Structures are given as structure tokens and as C-alpha cells.
Amino acid sequence: xxxxAPLAVIGAPTSAGAFAPGQEDAPRxxxxxxxxxxxxxxxxxxxxxxxxxxxxxxVDRDEPRAMNAAAVVDGVRAVAARVEExxxxxxxxxxxxxxxxxxxxxxxxxxxxxxxxxxxxxxxHPDLNTPTSVPDGAFDWMGVAHMLDIEGADDRLAGAGPRRxxxxxxxxxxxxxxxxxxxxxEREVIAARALRPIPVEDLRADPATAARAALDRAAAxxxxxxxxxxxxxxxxxxxxxxxxxxxxxxVPFETAFEALDVLLxxxxxxxLTVTELxxxxxxxxxxxxxxxxxxxAAALGQRSEPASA
Numbered sequence: 001x002x003x004x005a006p007l008a009v010i011g012a013p014t015s016a017g018a019f020a021p022g023q024e025d026a027p028r029x030x031x032x033x034x035x036x037x038x039x040x041x042x043x044x045x046x047x048x049x050x051x052x053x054x055x056x057x058x059v060d061r062d063e064p065r066a067m068n069a070a071a072v073v074d075g076v077r078a079v080a081a082r083v084e085e086x087x088x089x090x091x092x093x094x095x096x097x098x099x100x101x102x103x104x105x106x107x108x109x110x111x112x113x114x115x116x117x118x119x120x121x122x123x124x125h126p127d128l129n130t131p132t133s134v135p136d137g138a139f140d141w142m143g144v145a146h147m148l149d150i151e152g153a154d155d156r157l158a159g160a161g162p163r164r165x166x167x168x169x170x171x172x173x174x175x176x177x178x179x180x181x182x183x184x185x186e187r188e189v190i191a192a193r194a195l196r197p198i199p200v201e202d203l204r205a206d207p208a209t210a211a212r213a214a215l216d217r218a219a220a221x222x223x224x225x226x227x228x229x230x231x232x233x234x235x236x237x238x239x240x241x242x243x244x245x246x247x248x249x250x251v252p253f254e255t256a257f258e259a260l261d262v263l264l265x266x267x268x269x270x271x272l273t274v275t276e277l278x279x280x281x282x283x284x285x286x287x288x289x290x291x292x293x294x295x296x297a298a299a300l301g302q303r304s305e306p307a308s309a
Contacts, residue, residue, distance in 0.1 A: 008086035011051035012098035017139030029279035042301025083109025097275035108161030123230035211262035
């Protein structure tokens with residue numbers, strides 16, 4: 001069945017907010033793995049809106065607790081501009097990161113286009129840290145903190161979108177978060193704001209049911225929603241594509257995609273961001289990236305109608 005809304009593919013080749021280089025090569029690797037052809041074969045009209053400027057992670061000795069902040073903000077704004085254009089054109093954005101901060105740009109762009117989305121955050125980590133709560137300076141695990149504008153957020157990133165905060169507490173639905181993977185600071189924020197994550201144990205046990213629970217919250221009151229898919233929810237021991245090399249803590253590859261099958265088939269879906277894929281971690285012959293691209297296209301291929309903003 002052919003979908004009625006074109007799928008706008010937006011590459012965000014940046015690892016500015018990451019812990020190390022690698023994720024900046026993900027958009028090209030996914031294209032080279034045949035993602036766009038697979039999407040077309042699944043029935044999509046595909047509009048390739050190209051890539052935002054590339055940035056490879058480097059040590060920032062001037063701001064060790066907020067590394068590469070200017071590049072992170074530039075990346076967010078560049079993604080936001082293309083997402084806004086896509087949504088205004090009636091397209092459904094598929095943003096290929098890049099580190100997790102590109103998802104801030106997806107939300108900012110949807111808001112700038114006049115949408116009121118909630119966000120399903122399919123990630124092993126809640127990303128609620130700030131430069132004041134952790135010493136490593138990686139914005140990679142701080143994106144949600146800045147979308148919610150929690151205490152300690154960096155003004156540059158928290159103010160990078162069309163409003164501040166970008167999201168209210170009720171607008172974020174965590175799916176697959178591992179409590180043992182959260183910092184003490186993140187656990188405190190979750191409790192104080194009653195954010196109610198759907199834990200990784202529920203996702204692992206029954207991915208479809210966990211995804212439907214997230215969907216019920218995200219699409220309540222007829223709201224459209226975005227999905228943020230962090231590849232690190234897939235256990236590195238199963239398919240080693242995540243930037244995060246943790247083993248025995250995520251879910252199997254197919255489990256993650258069974259949850260996505262539910263989320264991406266819903267008519268209220270506004271767009272999808274894929275982050276934290278490091279193609280250098282996969283099989284040398286590229287087979288892991290090709291498998292990922294094919295399965296992503298299959299999950300997206302189930303949709304038939306665009307969401308209303």
C-alpha cells in the first residue's frame with residue numbers, strides 16, 4: 001500500500017555531543033546500506049532533504065563540562081530548520097543521527113512548524129543529566145534535560161528552539177529506560193517530576209504491550225507524537241551498532257523493532273529520529289548496518305496515513 005505523505009529523510013552527521021567520534025558517519029552508512037531504496041520498496045515516496053553540516057567529535061578543553069556546545073546548538077538548529085520545512089510541506093521527517101542531541105532539533109522543528117507533539121523516547125537512558133550533574137561534558141545524555149529545561153541546563157541548548165521549555169513533563173514518554181543505567185541525578189528528576197518511565201524489563205518481556213502503553217500516553221487527547229529511537233536500547237551483544245557498548249543490559253534487536261512496529265504504524269505518528277548508531281562498531285562487511293536499514297524500512301512501511309499536526 002502506498003503511503004499518502006512523503007517521507008523526508010534528513011541526515012544529521014554530527015557527534016558534537018558524543019563521548020567519541022563515529023556517529024557522524026551513520027547517515028552516510030545508512031544511505032550506502034540501501035535505506036532509501038528499501039523505503040521506496042516499502043511503498044514510500046521519499047524526499048531526500050540531504051545532510052546538515054558534518055561535525056566530528058573532538059575534545060573541548062575550553063568547556064570540559066559542556067563540550068562542543070556551540071556545535072551542538074548549531075546542529076540542533078540545522079536539524080530544526082529542515083524538520084520545520086518538511087512538516088510544513090506535509091512530509092513526515094525521518095532524521096538520521098548522529099548523537100542524541102539531534103532529537104532536540106527534531107522536536108524544535110516540529111514545534112516551529114506549528115505542531116504540538118509528544119515524544120516517545122525509546123532509549124535505555126533517560127538523558128536527564130546536565131553539565132552541573134555529570135563531569136564528562138557530553139551533551140549526548142543531556143538532551144531531555146534541556147528539552148524540559150530542568151535546573152542546571154545550559155542556556156544555549158535549552159534556548160535553541162522556538163520556545164523554552166520545548167516540552168512539558170506530560171509531553172515525554174520514556175520507553176525502555178533502565179533504572180540501573182540512570183544516574184542518581186536522573187532518578188531524582190524522574191521521581192520529582194513523576195515522569196513514569198516504562199522500564200526496559202517491560203519492553204524486554206512484551207515489546208508490543210510496552211509500546212502500546214507508550215502509545216496510549218503519547219497520542220492521548222488526539223495529539224501527534226514523535227519517536228526518538230536510540231540504538232543503544234539494542235543490546236550490543238546481539239547486534240553491535242550502538243555507540244554505547246554496554247552488554248547484557250539492552251534488549252534483542254528484534255524486540256526493539258517489534259516495539260517500533262507498533263509505534264510507527266499509528267496514524268498519529270509525526271516523525272522519527274534515529275540516533276546513536278556507530279557504523280564502525282558493526283560487522284566489517286557492513287552486514288549489520290544493512291540489516292538495520294532493511295528492518296527500519298520494514299517498520300516504517302506499515303504506515304498508510306500521515307498524522308495531523
